[in-house]
Amino acid sequence: MSNTCRMLFAGFGGQGILFAGKFLAYKGLIEGKQVSWLPSYGPEMRGGTANCSVIISDEPIGSPIVDKPDVLVAMNLPSLEKYENEVVSGGKIFVDSTMIDKKVDRTDVDVYYIPATKMANDNGTPTLANMIITGKILKEVPQFSIDYTDNALKKVVSARHLDLLDVNKGAVKAGYDYE
Numbered sequence: 001m002s003n004t005c006r007m008l009f010a011g012f013g014g015q016g017i018l019f020a021g022k023f024l025a026y027k028g029l030i031e032g033k034q035v036s037w038l039p040s041y042g043p044e045m046r047g048g049t050a051n052c053s054v055i056i057s058d059e060p061i062g063s064p065i066v067d068k069p070d071v072l073v074a075m076n077l078p079s080l081e082k083y084e085n086e087v088v089s090g091g092k093i094f095v096d097s098t099m100i101d102k103k104v105d106r107t108d109v110d111v112y113y114i115p116a117t118k119m120a121n122d123n124g125t126p127t128l129a130n131m132i133i134t135g136k137i138l139k140e141v142p143q144f145s146i147d148y149t150d151n152a153l154k155k156v157v158s159a160r161h162l163d164l165l166d167v168n169k170g171a172v173k174a175g176y177d178y179e
Helices: 017-030 077-086 116-122 126-140 149-156 159-177
Strands: 005-012 034-041 049-057 071-074 092-096 110-114
Touching: 005 017, 005 077, 005 126, 017 034, 017 049, 017 126, 017 149, 049 077, 071 077, 071 126, 077 092, 092 126, 110 126, 116 126, 116 159, 126 159, 149 159
Parallel strands: 005 071, 071 092, 092 110
Antiparallel strands: 005 049, 034 049
């Protein structure tokens, strides 16, 4: 049986949806996995819709399309409403509960409500809600661990923003430690 995880990250442009997906894709590569990362932008970019599909597997990946995710990250209400019913039974849904006050209707999935935007704002890093949720994924999704976080962050944080490595690490840790 394949140890494959199909993920969909969705939210508004500017919430770091693509960055979070790319981080997990690089993390998978560093760990020797097969990886696919497929970004999708709405026409407006910042403030419009953004989502990305990430697949991490021990086996070759035939298609980068994720139509039935094992994991959904919903950073806004339209994303939760659009993709909630696409998650496979037994899957996991991660909800930024600061941005979404609706509860998931399904009982056949595990749901994690993380006040990621509030946590990021309270920490003075309002743009890092994405990495807080990603930290929670590292804890709750068995295909991931906290190992190699630093290496993966160094791959996705651009050279001109290396000063943000430590705050990204802190955001991942905050999400990982969130109960």
